[in-house]
Amino acid sequence: MKNNRIERLKLVFPLKPKFESEKIEMGKSTVVWQARNGEIAPVEALQMLNDIMQQLGMEVKFKTQEKTISTTALLTRVAQTGKWTQIESNNLSFQFGAVGLYDHSFILIEEQVAGAAICWDRWVKPFLAAPGFVQAWVSDVEYDHWQNAKDILEYTAVGRDYSQLPMISNGLPPPLEQKIIDTTNNPGRWSLQSGYVEAIGATMWLGDSFWERVGADRKERVKSVNWLNVETVNDNTLHVRASENSFSDQRTAEVQNKLRAILYGT
Template identity: 40%
Template sequence: MKMVVKEWLVRTERLEIVFDGEALDDMRALELIFAGLDAIGARRAMFGSHGRELGRADLEAQVMASRRFPTDLRAENYEFRFGGSVAWKHTFVMVTGSPGDVGVWESWVSRAMGMPGFVQSWISQRDYDYWQNAEDPLEYPGSGRSCEHLPMISSGDPPPLDRVIIDTSRNPGRRTIRSGYVEGIGAVMWLSPLFWQRVRRQRNDAELVEAGWHVTALSDGNIKVDAAMNVFTEQGDSAEQARLRAAIYG
């Protein structure tokens, strides 16, 4: 049974799409999800939320009435999450599923790039992304993992809340929230002109190519960069990921 679960996690991918400030609200996030489902031929998909099955009209009415995006929204074997931070000046949509095809994810991204405030997007493997950013040592034994070889630091909380946590600051797959963007990495990424403003770097295609990225110019100054057709995993080359990451974030 454990092997089955592990294989399922390996297949599960996550698409993260980041928008500037409050460019995306609950209803616009729904519009993006609907558009992505339409693009993959799932226009009539039913949504599951809190044990209920809803059509699009009922889901829109629920979100408009509550002014809250559902916390457990699902459809067509995909899971959807919407959130953001006023303090960190960004909002995001996450789509989790197992398409095994970059083109499926690109259906969502192409629609996102046409919306105001698009900053960036990338694909990650959910299991890999989780453990690259897990800080609590207590999570490891229950998952059959050891953290004895990992660097530890203080949580920085005042006594008596201070505790020892795992230092993820040098992990190649770390996800760090920044002002106006998220410092994340994927084997396939989409970056907007606004992204380069947020990271305060000049876009340099030659530097990206030298690091190992393949750069494709898209409309409106957006670019797609890819280093491989598959997502990064624990079996990947961490030095390569670090080099690719440095070419984007410095």
């Protein structure tokens, strides 16, 4: 049975090769700017999301900055500007972005009401054929947040106890140095890597580009684990399921750590 909890889906794609640098004069300084675009274009991603909502029987009305905008108008704007950041529709929020420093782009779909996404498989399937698809996974929003929250102020703001959590320095020199929560051993932690995200989920989709980044041998290891449900979809992508429900607490810590070790060796 599916838990009545709010979830999110993150999809990761590669960036296109670097283009020629452009020099921009800013006063007496010269800044070198190098645009990086994802293999999946912003307008293409938005059109695919729109199509999925229609297939799921949703009435498509987008909201951006508290203003409702038609699909046609939004697609036209994105085609002209070549970008979009965060929009909402049908109790879902959507975010599109590129992480140039870590050589990948992403689409984030987050429920605002539990069950709003209806079926995550339906959201993922069209993107599996996108050029260089890397990975996708489903996570529990609240659990994911607190597994990766480092700032003490986040805890004090909501009256959440952190007295028993491990602490480390943020590594900055005085007077900027301060203590932060050490999340490096949390089973639900994630970290940005070059071309992918080191993350785990009870449900994951892992493409060829993922194995190129973490090691081709790990694909066979995953397929040989008897406690994982592993299916091959869309030719070579592995659909990996470790649990029916998303990881949401420490009771599944052992499974999370085992899955992380198989995928990343950490």
